[in-house]
Amino acid sequence: MSPNAARRARRSRFGAPLPTSFFDRPxxxxxxxxxxxxxxxxxxxxxxxxxxxxxxxxxxxxxxxxHAAVGITKRNRHLHGPPGTAYVYRIYGxxxxxxxxxxxxxxxxxxxxxxxxxxxxxxxxxxxxxxVVRDRDLANGPGKVCQALGITGVHDGLRLERGSLQLRKGxxxxxxxxxVSPRIGISKxxxxxxxYFVRGSANVSRPPQRLEEWPLATVPxxxxxxx
DNA sequence: ATCCGGATCGCCT
DNA sequence: GGCGATCCGGATG
Numbered sequence: 001m002s003p004n005a006a007r008r009a010r011r012s013r014f015g016a017p018l019p020t021s022f023f024d025r026p027x028x029x030x031x032x033x034x035x036x037x038x039x040x041x042x043x044x045x046x047x048x049x050x051x052x053x054x055x056x057x058x059x060x061x062x063x064x065x066x067h068a069a070v071g072i073t074k075r076n077r078h079l080h081g082p083p084g085t086a087y088v089y090r091i092y093g094x095x096x097x098x099x100x101x102x103x104x105x106x107x108x109x110x111x112x113x114x115x116x117x118x119x120x121x122x123x124x125x126x127x128x129x130x131x132v133v134r135d136r137d138l139a140n141g142p143g144k145v146c147q148a149l150g151i152t153g154v155h156d157g158l159r160l161e162r163g164s165l166q167l168r169k170g171x172x173x174x175x176x177x178x179x180v181s182p183r184i185g186i187s188k189x190x191x192x193x194x195x196y197f198v199r200g201s202a203n204v205s206r207p208p209q210r211l212e213e214w215p216l217a218t219v220p221x222x223x224x225x226x227x
Numbered sequence: 228a229t230c231c232g233g234a235t236c237g238c239c240t
Numbered sequence: 241g242g243c244g245a246t247c248c249g250g251a252t253g
Contacts, residue, residue: 065234112234142234184236185234
């Protein structure tokens with residue numbers, strides 16, 4: 001795909017890239033508002049787009065589950081970059097995970113993109129996720145998101161407002177369709193309610209059965225992330 | 228120099 | 241639900 005064709009593919013169906021000001025807000029707000037947004041990756045000559053249905057907030061050095069809790073290192077240096085930066089890291093030796101950096105420079109907070117619905121480049125995503133039978137399983141987990149969209153370490157530190165990895169405005173998700181739960185796969189701060197996902201989405205990752213979850217509407221208004 | 232555990236996934240039972 | 245794959249950052253000696 002030529003650069004012009006890639007630009008057209010992105011403009012055809014979706015809104016503008018989210019501006020830096022979108023990311024320069026409390027991380028819980030950014031996380032909640034990323035539901036419904038479009039993650040767009042141009043890799044190996046093809047654009048793949050996905051509608052985000054599940055995210056987690058990681059709240060900087062004082063959040064024991066956040067990579068910033070160990071300070072600034074070579075691995076996590078872009079987590080401490082300006083809002084709107086991509087932080088991509090390898091986990092368990094074999095998977096990539098992608099985050100959007102939030103708040104002010106050096107805060108060390110970010111939103112992990114955990115699941116999405118592939119809405120463009122479906123054939124490419126299926127090839128990358130060879131062996132997967134159902135489309136709903138293409139990107140229902142953070143490692144799968146990166147594999148389906150072709151996101152790797154080369155995207156670490158890129159700005160999400162432009163370039164080969166972008167976050168773009170999509171159809172907003174109303175409070176009534178947002179669910180909240182603790183985060184998945186961590187061993188510290190295991191009860192912090194910082195996972196947000198779209199109610200009823202078939203593309204959400206399958207958490208442990210006993211994981212508690214609540215409608216966002218039941219969260220007291222003062223504590224509710226909303227724009 | 229060595230050890231440990233991880234923001235996971237897919238296959239097995 | 242259990243487990244192996246597979247590798248690196250960070251901590252410890």
